[in-house]
Each structure stands twice: as structure tokens, then as C-alpha cells.
Amino acid sequence: MNDTSKTGTPPAANPDLKAMHSSLVALVVTLNASIDEAQTSAQVVAITDEIAEVNARVGAVGRQLLTQQTAAISRGAAAVAKAIPEVEAAIKKFDDIRAFVGGVTKFLRIVDKVIDVAKTVI
């Protein structure tokens, strides 16, 4: 499943490392395809050994790439984490408005009770 739609953001990893990873992956594909041309079992063994060696490098470079790309992801995550308290504060602000209005209502109820009591005393 190939698709080439672009993400629209600058690369998060070293382009040379990314290119090297892709080249190694392509080399695995090429080596695998060359098994078609093998004439002997020994040749197949030799090619699969080569594939295993190249694949080990694919994994190593792939892990480095992921680590670099994850640094960019972590920077974005830190910005999102920073925004969370702002959203919480905004929610609290509106809660506070309602609490204030509720407080005034309660205060007025108490005042009314005091007035009622004052009336009976007077």
C-alpha cells in the first residue's frame, strides 16, 4: 500500500539518515529479488545471509530515525501539555462566574431570612 501524499511539515529527522534507511530497505528488496536468479541452494543461503545482515542495519538506522522523529513529537506534546492548564483555567473561570452568581443568590436568601426574623422580632 503506497501513498505519497505529503504531510506539509518540515522533516523531523536528518534527511541523510532518512535517505540511508530507505536505501537499505530498497537493498533488502533488491537482494530478495535476486533469489529469483539463484542457481544453487548455496547461492540462496548466501543471499539470505546478506539480507539478514542488511536487515540488521535497517533496524538500527530505523531506531535512530524514530528517536530523532520522536524528539519533534515530544516538542509538540510539550506545547499541548502547556496548553492544558490554560483550558482548565478557562473552565474554572466560567465555573467561578456561576459560583459567584450562586453565592449572591445564597447571600440574598440569608439576608431575606434575617429580614423575616427582624420583622417577627420587631
Add this chain to the structure above:
Amino acid sequence: MNDHLRSSGRAETARQQFRRVTLLSAAFLAATALAGCARTVSSTDLTGFGTAAAVLQKQTDVNFAGANGIARAAEVDRFVRSGAVGLTEKPFPPAVPPDVAAAWRSALGYLERYGLLLGTLTDSQQGAQTTEAFKQLGVELNGGAVGAGISPGVAAAFSSLAGALVRDSARRKALDILRRNDPHVRGLLTAMAEAIGDTDGEGLRGTVGAAWTASTGELQRAYAAAATNHDEASQQSIVNDYLSALNRRQAQLNDLAALRQSFLALADAYSAAADGSKRPVGELLDVIEGRLDEVRDLAKEIKEEGAR
């Protein structure tokens, strides 16, 4: 007595005026503090964004586990043939280092919380609860020992106005936060998509594809030996195993491609929300959840195949 009554009447009028001023001031305070019109921002979409991030977190975990499984399996043959006698986990590194997986989980966790909180901020209940609070204040002002004499229609209008202002202000605030963070959220999600890989020859997709090829080496060697010996029964059995492995490889690569698409779709949904335009996240969420089931099924299938 009359003086006393007159005095009380003046006091009552003053209280009534005070109460009117209280309600008007409260409404004015809300109006001046919260004035302005917000562009459309959907609470459901923002909550959906948070939920989608949570589902993607699970989908990512399952995909990473699958990638690690095949990457390690690909090293088994190489390790056994190396002649090494000491068995540790070092020769079997995962495709995704644990700290990378943890950072992704954390990032998607932040996105989930962020989306759900924005959903709460823009919830229509923000306005409804405020309307109710002002309504109660109006009831108290009109009732009790001294009524403010505010007509029910006016009180209801003020209550509704206060609720609408709070709702609009909350949405405007959410839109502001959405816009300011659009580059970060978009950058984060597109970096994840890029790390997964644009094609099967790049990124994690490339690593997984190569690992599958390497892991079939054992079958290719076994086939070569069987073909050399003209052992057709073995040849057929090996070919079937090989084709089965190719199918699982393609299914896993398709899952990774779908994961990449989900990251990009979520980034687009976020940007649309930040732009104030409506884009239903519900459909996207359905698709992402459907993919999660598919990925889980495939992971189970690969695990079962590996156990045979």
C-alpha cells in the same frame, strides 16, 4: 406608624433598586467581560478529537507491538546461525525503542486530555448552567422578603443572555486556544505520520517490510534445499507457508499505512476545528475504531501463526 411604614417603604424601594442593579450589573459584567461572537466550534467534535487520540494511542500500541514482534523474529535465524552461545535480549532489538513508544503514548495521552477538556469548555452545559444560576438569582431577587419587581420576561431574558454570553465566550476562548496550538498539534501528528512512513519503503513501514523479508529467509533456504532434492511435497508445504507469510506482511504494512492516514486525518480535523469550520469527527472516529479492531485481529493472527 405611617412614618415607620413610609420609612420602610423607602427602604424597600431602595432594596428593590439594589436588587435590580445587582441583576443588571451581573448581566452587564457578564456582557462586558464576555462580549463578542465566537465562530462555530463544536463541543462534540472536540470531545471526539480527544476520544480519537485515545483510540489512536491503543492502535499505535498494537502496531508497535506487531512491528517489534516481526523485527525480533527476523533476528532469530541470524542469531542462531551466528554460533553465539550466550542468549540475551541484545541481539533481538525491537523496531520501536521503549522510550520512543513511551513518548508517543504520552503525546497521544496529552492530546486526549486536551481534546476532552476543550470539549468540556465548549459544552452547551456551560451556557445552560449559567442561565440556571442567573435564573435562580432572578427568582431570589423577585421573591423573598422584598421582591425586586423585575418582570419574569426581563429576568428570563437576562438569564438567557448571561448563559449565551458565557457559552459564546467559552467557545471563543476555545477557538483561540485551538488556533494558537494548531502548529504544535499539526506538527506532532504529521511527525508521527512521517515516522510511520509515506510508503512501504520508508520509516517504520520500511523497517517492518525489511524484517518480514529477512524473516522469510529460513523458508527460502528450506525451499532451495527441498528443490535441490526434488522433494515436491516439502516444496509445496514451504511455498504455502511462504505465501501465508507474505499475506501477513502485507496486512501489517496496510495497518501501518492506515495508522499514518489516521494521524493525518486527525491533524486535518484539528486544523478544521481551529479554523472554526465544521468537520464531523464522528465519522473519523468510527473509521479509527474499526481499524483498531482490524489491527488487533491481525496481531492475534500473527501471534497464533508464530506459536505454531
